[in-house]
Amino acid sequence: MALLEVKDMRKSFGSVEVLKGISFSLEQGQTLSVIGPSGSGKTTLLRCMNFLEIPDKGIINVAGKTIFDAESSHLNDEQIRRNRLHFGLVFQSFNLFPQYTALENVSLAPRLQAKERPDFRANKKEIYEQIESRSVDILRRVGLGDKLSNYPHQLSGGQQQRVAIARALALTPEVLFFDEPTSALDPELTGEVLNVIKQLANEDMTMVVVTHEMSFASAVSDNVIFMDGGHIIEQGPPAQVLGDPKEERTRQFLRGYDK
Amino acid sequence: MFLTVVKALSLGFMKSLEIFGLTLLGAIPLGLLISLASMSRFKPLSGLTKIIVWIVRGTPLMLQLLIIYYGPGIMLGNNWWGTGSSGRFIAAMVAFILNYACYFSEIFRGGIEGVPKGQREAGQVLGMTNTQIFFRVTLMQVIKRIVPPMGNEIITLVKDTSLVRVIAVYEVMWEGQSFIKSSGIIWPLFFTGVYYLVFSGVLTVLLSKLEKKLDYFKV
Ligand SMILES: Nc1ncnc2c1ncn2[C@@H]1O[C@H](COP(=O)(O)OP(=O)(O)OP(=O)(O)O)[C@@H](O)[C@H]1O
Ligand SMILES: [Mg+2]
Numbered sequence: 181m182a183l184l185e186v187k188d189m190r191k192s193f194g195s196v197e198v199l200k201g202i203s204f205s206l207e208q209g210q211t212l213s214v215i216g217p218s219g220s221g222k223t224t225l226l227r228c229m230n231f232l233e234i235p236d237k238g239i240i241n242v243a244g245k246t247i248f249d250a251e252s253s254h255l256n257d258e259q260i261r262r263n264r265l266h267f268g269l270v271f272q273s274f275n276l277f278p279q280y281t282a283l284e285n286v287s288l289a290p291r292l293q294a295k296e297r298p299d300f301r302a303n304k305k306e307i308y309e310q311i312e313s314r315s316v317d318i319l320r321r322v323g324l325g326d327k328l329s330n331y332p333h334q335l336s337g338g339q340q341q342r343v344a345i346a347r348a349l350a351l352t353p354e355v356l357f358f359d360e361p362t363s364a365l366d367p368e369l370t371g372e373v374l375n376v377i378k379q380l381a382n383e384d385m386t387m388v389v390v391t392h393e394m395s396f397a398s399a400v401s402d403n404v405i406f407m408d409g410g411h412i413i414e415q416g417p418p419a420q421v422l423g424d425p426k427e428e429r430t431r432q433f434l435r436g437y438d439k
Numbered sequence: 440m441f442l443t444v445v446k447a448l449s450l451g452f453m454k455s456l457e458i459f460g461l462t463l464l465g466a467i468p469l470g471l472l473i474s475l476a477s478m479s480r481f482k483p484l485s486g487l488t489k490i491i492v493w494i495v496r497g498t499p500l501m502l503q504l505l506i507i508y509y510g511p512g513i514m515l516g517n518n519w520w521g522t523g524s525s526g527r528f529i530a531a532m533v534a535f536i537l538n539y540a541c542y543f544s545e546i547f548r549g550g551i552e553g554v555p556k557g558q559r560e561a562g563q564v565l566g567m568t569n570t571q572i573f574f575r576v577t578l579m580q581v582i583k584r585i586v587p588p589m590g591n592e593i594i595t596l597v598k599d600t601s602l603v604r605v606i607a608v609y610e611v612m613w614e615g616q617s618f619i620k621s622s623g624i625i626w627p628l629f630f631t632g633v634y635y636l637v638f639s640g641v642l643t644v645l646l647s648k649l650e651k652k653l654d655y656f657k658v
Contacts, residue, residue, distance in 0.1 A: 257487065261566055269562070271557060277561070277576055278657055279583075
């Protein structure tokens, strides 16, 4: 059974339909890349998946359980908040919290979440210690073991984005979404971030990556989706979609990347 | 003579301090309410608030003092403030709190709107509640943004307290000036200046300390 299943997701802003029925599925441990021209709806898709926008139509299933169905009753704030915990999102612009150190950025959400545990009062100290040591581990995994107490403004863009990835990982999302994680970076810094994502792919993290890095997409993804005008034009393994696309529009788009 | 002057000035200074303190105490929460109202999605409320803020910021505080104190008695034939010094003081406080609340509200609004949307969204995707996002993510960034402009307003307030004398609330400058009439001496007035200088000087130091304290992060 697919870990993530999205069926006929639609989203309009005003009278403009930006997502015109998106369906895809993703197996546990797979990496899916999403490519497509500017304005094709990639960011909107990710924002809908993380409930920053509420889809007008569509169904989201996680591990066979429907967590969202636009047809059925409206979700309240608390249900939306809980749904978000299935997923993580890494933004193009990092969005680290500037007033917290790298370590605090990573441990903040887990600490807040720990307050909901029934044994929180009794074991507060141990729980916080566990969270801290786990957060340190995650930061080490993304190569920032020596930057724990740096504030975001004391880190390079690449380092900031790696903290943002660590921050998302700290909540152990079932699927981690990336929105052009390297677009805001100087070219010489993209490698360190892409390497972290590759490493996560090797560790069987389930991921959806919106990217313009075609060589990265073909190297790490199990599947690639090409989007245009709010539709999925083509999807399949990278060798097919990137190597031998069936659709003319895909070919046209990819030609722009041939150097 | 010197002691008499210092005593009179100190009395006046206590009044100035009282006006200063009460204005901050009233104008900060009221300013926050006004800023929230001006950001409301309910158009009539935000529109009305913006007009009030525009009027208050666009006219002199001295005019507002005069109208608020004399207005009810002359226009409505009913002097709410009562006679005597306590009535004048209350009218002065109403004018000051309203005036400063409007200035503060604009600072708060700028501070709140200045926090990038992505900060809130980052909190949301991390499963934080709205309350958690406000207190753990947004608040510190707003504070950092508003401390410098608030500092400027607060220093201005120190000097603005002298305006209450137009409705005969006896603050430090009024006391200083009274010696010109009664004794023909001007040096008490210079002394008044020292009070203002010391007061605003102390505040400047405190505010810059606070700014330094918030220097550990950048927004
Ligand atoms: N909040 C919004 N209100 C109105 N229109 C929006 C909103 N968000 C996105 N859009 C529109 O939806 C369309 C798709 O935007 P989206 O950001 O999803 O594209 P994208 O594929 O991520 O593009 P890019 O590669 O430039 O990031 C665009 O035409 C955009 O102007
Ligand atoms: Mg985008």
